[in-house]
Amino acid sequence: RYPDPAAYLDFNSFFIRALRPGARPLPADAQALLAPADGRLSGFGNLEGERLLQAKGRRYSVVELLGGSERRAAPFRDGAFLTVYLAPRDYHRVHMPCPGTLTESVYLPGTLFSVSESTTRAMPRLFARNERVVSVFETPAGPMALVLVGALLVGFIETAWGGPGSYPYGHRERVRREEHARVRLAVGAEMGRFGMGSTVIALFPRGRVQWDETLQNGAAMRVGMPVGRLTPNDGEAERS
Numbered sequence: 001r002y003p004d005p006a007a008y009l010d011f012n013s014f015f016i017r018a019l020r021p022g023a024r025p026l027p028a029d030a031q032a033l034l035a036p037a038d039g040r041l042s043g044f045g046n047l048e049g050e051r052l053l054q055a056k057g058r059r060y061s062v063v064e065l066l067g068g069s070e071r072r073a074a075p076f077r078d079g080a081f082l083t084v085y086l087a088p089r090d091y092h093r094v095h096m097p098c099p100g101t102l103t104e105s106v107y108l109p110g111t112l113f114s115v116s117e118s119t120t121r122a123m124p125r126l127f128a129r130n131e132r133v134v135s136v137f138e139t140p141a142g143p144m145a146l147v148l149v150g151a152l153l154v155g156f157i158e159t160a161w162g163g164p165g166s167y168p169y170g171h172r173e174r175v176r177r178e179e180h181a182r183v184r185l186a187v188g189a190e191m192g193r194f195g196m197g198s199t200v201i202a203l204f205p206r207g208r209v210q211w212d213e214t215l216q217n218g219a220a221m222r223v224g225m226p227v228g229r230l231t232p233n234d235g236e237a238e239r240s
Contacts, residue, residue: 024224026188033098033209033228034187035221036084036146037200038091042120043083043217044227046206052081055121062203064128065147067108067174072136075143080209082202083127084221085115086194088153093193094200095223098230100137100144102183105159107175108132115151115199127201133157135191141230145203148192156195160185188224207231 026034043053050073051059063073086092110131113119120126131150136143148157161180185191211228221227 024188024222026224027226029226029229031229031232032226033230034095035223035225035227036082036097036191036202037086037094037221038223039084039086039200039221041083041215041217041219041221041227042085042117042199044081044211044215047076047079047081050077052203054126055117058121058124060125060128064125065132065201066134066145067106072104072106072134072145075205076145076203078206080204080206080211082227084200085117085120086198086200091223092195093190093223094146094148096137096185096187096189096191097146097202097227098139098141098144099187100139100185102135102161102185103138103143103181104134104136104176105161105180106134107157108134109174110150112150112152115149127199131157133159133192135159137185139230140232141208142205142233145201146191147201147203148194149199149201150194151198157192157198159192160190204230 043055045053047062048059050062052062052065054060062076063070066072082097108131111129113123113126113130115126115130123129127147127149133148135146135148137146150157159180161183208231209228210231212226215227
């Protein structure tokens with residue numbers, strides 16, 4: 001946001017700095033599904049029941065990813081998923097791919113393995129083992145979960161509603177924050193940030209996402225970039 005590094009209080013503030021206003025204009029299509037983060041598309045498609053793809057030949061459970069809750073995972077069985085890997089060099093903030101109202105936010109303690117491409121290929125259930133923050137929203141297309149996965153050297157995970165220090169590095173207690181429920185965020189609004197690069201996983205119900213035909217694994221992602229279209233529950237979608 002500020003071109004002069006001296007404008008930031010410390011290196012960490014500079015490292016996770018915000019974009020300049022207007023840097024990522026949003027598309028006019030009210031049903032466009034947008035990339036939630038800058039980085040590389042490491043996976044997208046449909047779940048097979050409760051299993052989603054981590055890497056070629058490796059799948060893991062959405063129930064486990066979402067903290068072992070069958071209730072939380074039920075809307076996403078046979079649904080759609082999108083996984084974006086944020087390298088340390090990438091912009092570290094996460095934005096809403098569509099408008100939504102927060103219904104639940106849960107911090108899940110875990111390990112802090114690297115989420116590099118080689119580790120993702122080699123380690124079973126990686127994203128369901130690392131520490132993570134699960135945020136569930138009600139959207140025009142039904143429930144959506146955004147999972148911010150921690151990793152090696154990631155100093156913290158913060159949410160827009162929790163503020164600075166929401167979930168510091170190595171926190172060991174499971175935290176469910178219902179006091180922030182009903183927070184409403186517009187499409188493109190910031191919803192969280194990492195202290196360094198890591199991974200974001202977005203989940204949607206069955207039949208609600210039509211992926212862009214040009215989308216390919218390994219593609220560069222930028223906040224606000226259209227990756228598909230949403231089918232709303234009521235036949236209408238309004239951006240707010």
